[in-house]
Amino acid sequence: MYLKHLSLTNFRSLTRLDVEFPRRNAPQKAGGVVVLVGSNAQGKTSVLEAIYFLAAFTSFQTHVDRQMVNFHEAKNPLAVTRLAADYQRGRSKHHLEARLILEPTGVNGQRLRKEILLDGVKRHISDVIGHFNAVIFVPQMSQIVEGGPDERRRYLNLALAQAVPSYARVLSEYNQALSQRNALLKALNEKGVGLNMSKGTGGQLEVWDDALARLGSQIILWRIEAVQQIERLASRVHHELTRGTEVLRLAYEPAYDPTKPEIQLGLKLDTVIDRSSFELDEIQSGFLEKLKKVRNEEIARGVTTIGPHRDELRFIVNKVDLGAYGSRGQMRTTLLALKLAEVEWMKERTGEWPVILLDEVMAELDLQRRADLLKYVGESEQVLLTTTDLNLFTPEFVQHAEIWKVQAGVVNKSM
Amino acid sequence: MLLPESIQSLITALERLPGIGPKSASRLAFYLLRASEDVAQDLSVALANLKANTAFCQECFNITEAGRERCEVCESPKRDGAVVCVVEEALDVLALERTGGYQGKYHVLQGVLSPIEGIGPDDLKIKELVARVANGEIKEVILATNPSMEGDATALYLQTQLKQYGVHVTRLARGLPMGGDLEYADQNTLLRALSGRQEMS
Numbered sequence: 001m002y003l004k005h006l007s008l009t010n011f012r013s014l015t016r017l018d019v020e021f022p023r024r025n026a027p028q029k030a031g032g033v034v035v036l037v038g039s040n041a042q043g044k045t046s047v048l049e050a051i052y053f054l055a056a057f058t059s060f061q062t063h064v065d066r067q068m069v070n071f072h073e074a075k076n077p078l079a080v081t082r083l084a085a086d087y088q089r090g091r092s093k094h095h096l097e098a099r100l101i102l103e104p105t106g107v108n109g110q111r112l113r114k115e116i117l118l119d120g121v122k123r124h125i126s127d128v129i130g131h132f133n134a135v136i137f138v139p140q141m142s143q144i145v146e147g148g149p150d151e152r153r154r155y156l157n158l159a160l161a162q163a164v165p166s167y168a169r170v171l172s173e174y175n176q177a178l179s180q181r182n183a184l185l186k187a188l189n190e191k192g193v194g195l196n197m198s199k200g201t202g203g204q205l206e207v208w209d210d211a212l213a214r215l216g217s218q219i220i221l222w223r224i225e226a227v228q229q230i231e232r233l234a235s236r237v238h239h240e241l242t243r244g245t246e247v248l249r250l251a252y253e254p255a256y257d258p259t260k261p262e263i264q265l266g267l268k269l270d271t272v273i274d275r276s277s278f279e280l281d282e283i284q285s286g287f288l289e290k291l292k293k294v295r296n297e298e299i300a301r302g303v304t305t306i307g308p309h310r311d312e313l314r315f316i317v318n319k320v321d322l323g324a325y326g327s328r329g330q331m332r333t334t335l336l337a338l339k340l341a342e343v344e345w346m347k348e349r350t351g352e353w354p355v356i357l358l359d360e361v362m363a364e365l366d367l368q369r370r371a372d373l374l375k376y377v378g379e380s381e382q383v384l385l386t387t388t389d390l391n392l393f394t395p396e397f398v399q400h401a402e403i404w405k406v407q408a409g410v411v412n413k414s415m
Numbered sequence: 416m417l418l419p420e421s422i423q424s425l426i427t428a429l430e431r432l433p434g435i436g437p438k439s440a441s442r443l444a445f446y447l448l449r450a451s452e453d454v455a456q457d458l459s460v461a462l463a464n465l466k467a468n469t470a471f472c473q474e475c476f477n478i479t480e481a482g483r484e485r486c487e488v489c490e491s492p493k494r495d496g497a498v499v500c501v502v503e504e505a506l507d508v509l510a511l512e513r514t515g516g517y518q519g520k521y522h523v524l525q526g527v528l529s530p531i532e533g534i535g536p537d538d539l540k541i542k543e544l545v546a547r548v549a550n551g552e553i554k555e556v557i558l559a560t561n562p563s564m565e566g567d568a569t570a571l572y573l574q575t576q577l578k579q580y581g582v583h584v585t586r587l588a589r590g591l592p593m594g595g596d597l598e599y600a601d602q603n604t605l606l607r608a609l610s611g612r613q614e615m616s
Binding site: 203206 | 567
């Protein structure tokens with residue numbers, strides 16, 4: 001998969017951008033590499049952010065979509081940000097467009113509306129996600145390793161939504177069921193049902209338990225499978241990056257764990273449990289069973305305490321949890337391995353190379369790893385890198401790449 | 416310019432209606448102002464009668480004319496009292512009636528379970544349904560709530576509530592629309608249609 005054309009209007013500092021992208025020349029195994037060069041705060045990262053937005057329909061930078069609307073444009077009563085891309089997927093060409101529309105509401109409010117059009121037809125996000133794939137690597141992604149568990153769930157969700165067709169829809173239905181269930185638990189709590197179980201829950205909770213377990217078990221199953229596949233790829237890359245000195249493992253720890261408790265207790269901490277043998281029915285019935293067991297506690301607390309919304313993913317290097325004990329260098333290497341594995345995983349799942357977006361990664365790596373990285377990405381179909389300094393790249397690499405200069409929100413290709 | 420109080424209050428009243436914004440509201444208000452007396456008169460009478468002349472059927476809770484104990488469907492001797500179709504809203508009854516293919520009776524829940532909005536079983540006509548079933552005349556209950564998460568949850572809840580009466584409980588089939596195109600069906604619908612496939616005989 002590769003981008004042919006990108007057009008941006010009022011996206012952050014890029015008020016107007018129209019660029020054609022080079023494609024990889026298959027017989028020569030070269031090309032398809034773009035390096036965006038510029039000083040800080042010129043808009044390099046915004047280009048990557050825009051491309052990634054078309055894959056995930058969310059930003060890696062912010063949870064607030066309105067921040068992507070150009071600062072000056074957003075002052076208008078009606079502000080529109082438009083992202084449009086032509087890309088090739090397999091044999092077919094597609095046109096994907098996203099509009100962020102800030103509309104005035106009431107006296108002085110503004111409301112953001114997202115519109116997604118695939119080939120000119122308005123679609124729901126969960127139907128389009130995964131149609132254009134991209135993998136992004138930015139320095140602040142170290143949060144995946146050192147941040148809270150929600151960062152890692154977000155990482156998993158964004159990767160899975162792009163590669164597993166119904167993931168986004170099931171996840172949003174799960175969240176809907178979760179909020180209904182939480183609202184009910186809270187209401188039951190206020191009525192004092194938790195203290196006096198003889199009153200019963202009137203059978204209402206069972207209904208939402210059922211929805212939660214049905215959707216949740218599907219998510220757990222997908223995550224088990226994905227983490228296992230990504231781990232296999234990541235540990236191989238990691239092994240090469242560290243010249244065989246370190247072993248990386250990914251430990252998926254579902255908040256509802258289908259593994260039997262007696263097995264869990266028998267194992268040492270930091271042991272990665274293989275859950276690949278679980279079937280959907282088995283997880284679902286176990287999840288439902290567990291929800292019954294914790295019912296009193298959940299009513300007392302007024303929230304759902306188990307389920308994929310509380311899952312955890314841990315990175316273990318040489319049997320040590322990286323989140324707690326990793327050095328910065330180890331985290332960087334791990335992230336690099338994780339991202340390169342994600343690229344390969346996505347290609348395995350979808351049959352297409354995702355577009356690779358690398359933001360300022362060279363500056364953080366030592367010479368050897370820079371060379372490794374360039375070797376890996378050189379095999380893909382299309383790569384975009386940003387840098388402040390072209391000298392970080394090898395002369396041969398620069399020679400084969402297109403160099404674009406970014407200055408004050410303007411991209412200049414003639415260099 | 417300040418509008419006369421009477422026009423402004425009409426605009427404000429119209430704005431409260433679903434699907435009508437400030438612009439549509441003022442357009443409608445000025446249309447009524449210019450139109451002949453009859454138009455406004457008819458509308459005001461219709462509006463006044465809306466609440467005064469309607470009531471809920473005491474059996475199925477569908478909308479009916481005021482003063483009637485039961486609606487037309489419930490009173491009709493031609494309808495099969497052994498089958499009851501449970502729907503969310505009165506409009507759903509209308510949709511099913513248009514098909515002309517249903518000869519049983521109805522039960523309008525007047526909503527669905529939604530804890531977020533604070534709607535529980537007691538806010539819906541569920542007790543009344545259970546009472547109807549408990550009477551023993553009903554042999555089959557068709558659950559025709561919408562195929563949404565809340566609709567499904569409500570159907571599941573009703574099923575557990577009705578289990579003890581030994582009544583036959585069914586749920587509307589879900590799948591592809593008539594005259595539809597496989598290619599254009601969304602994944603979710605297609606998956607449901609696939610899992611709900613039927614033996615050809």
